[in-house]
Amino acid sequence: MKRLFPFLAVLAILASCKKDDDSGTAIEVRDPAEVEAENDADLVEYMSTHFYNYEEFENPPADFDYKIVIDTIDGVNADKTPIYDQVVTDEIYVESDDVTYKLYTLVVRDGDTEQIPAFGQRVVCNYEGTLTDGTVFDRTYNYPATFNTLSVVRGFGEICTRLGIGTGYTENGDGTISWNQDFGIGMVFLPAGLGYYSSSGSAYRYVNLIFKVEMLQYSDVDEDYIVVSSTTVSSPDGIPSHLEDVDGDGWPGNDDTDGDGVPNYLDADDDGDGIYTIYEYDKDEDGIPDDSNGNGIPDYLDPTYPVSN
Known part of the structure; x- marks a missing residue:
């Protein structure tokens, strides 16, 4: 090619x-x-x-x-x-x-x-x-x-x-x-x-x-990554990149929930709470993003979870 x-x-x-x-x-x-x-x-x-x-x-x-x-x-x-x-x-x-x-x-x-x-x-x-x-x-x-x-x-x-x-x-x-x-x-x-x-x-x-x-x-493709010892390592979070369009405008390139300069579709920790998205997104595997504290914000986009629980 x-x-x-x-x-x-x-x-x-x-x-x-x-x-x-x-x-x-x-x-x-x-x-x-x-x-x-x-x-x-x-x-x-x-x-x-x-x-x-x-x-x-x-x-x-x-x-x-x-x-x-x-x-x-x-x-x-x-x-x-x-x-x-x-x-x-x-x-x-x-x-x-x-x-x-x-x-x-x-x-x-x-x-x-x-x-x-x-x-x-x-x-x-x-x-x-x-x-x-x-x-x-x-x-x-x-x-x-x-x-x-x-x-x-x-x-x-x-x-x-x-x-x-x-x-x-x-x-x-x-x-x-x-x-x-x-x-x-x-x-x-x-x-x-x-x-x-x-x-x-x-x-x-x-x-x-x-x-x-x-x-x-x-x-579909899932391109999130993490950095380990200064090395970029692929770490898919289970969310296809096209679904990481949080604001629904059709362009995932401007969705950066934690404001770290890395759009969610490339960010292994979307809310910046220190827990990788893959461990917060759908723990019960029912196909629906988890919202453990019931505040209307999915856990993987909510920096207050699990801090407030």
């Missing part, structure tokens, strides 16, 4: 400038709100002047490969419907930047709408990441990629959590498989604030990105 390029989370802005790891020169860390305004204007302009091959998806030719192709609206294509008229616009607030970003998604084909992955689940998908000038900076090749939707940049994760999977695959008998051609297909247009922003490890600072995705499969 090709190494995933979009593994960085959206970075908090920590200083006005920092050293560029590649060139040794200082780079400016710009104001997020200013960059968002510029990015959004450029995205709207791009989507207003480009279209995708929607007519082929509406009436697929016999040899259609179900790949999204973007082209410019001009000449013989002057009457095409612009992408901007087809996308769904969402506003996503990023607390670390204190900025609300506009994100544009387009579900080209739904897939199985009863099986759509959530943030915190592991997906199997094909994808292609490009700049608005058509430059491909990352993509899958012979094999799909597998990753947690919380381990990629926010905008990429958003389109992954809006596409249904397909009905599976067929084993070819030679060690390979062929995926059934009914999986969800879509793309997302995202500003730098939901991408790499000013990351010194990225050549794509402050630029808009486009991801095309084919959603094949997903599964």
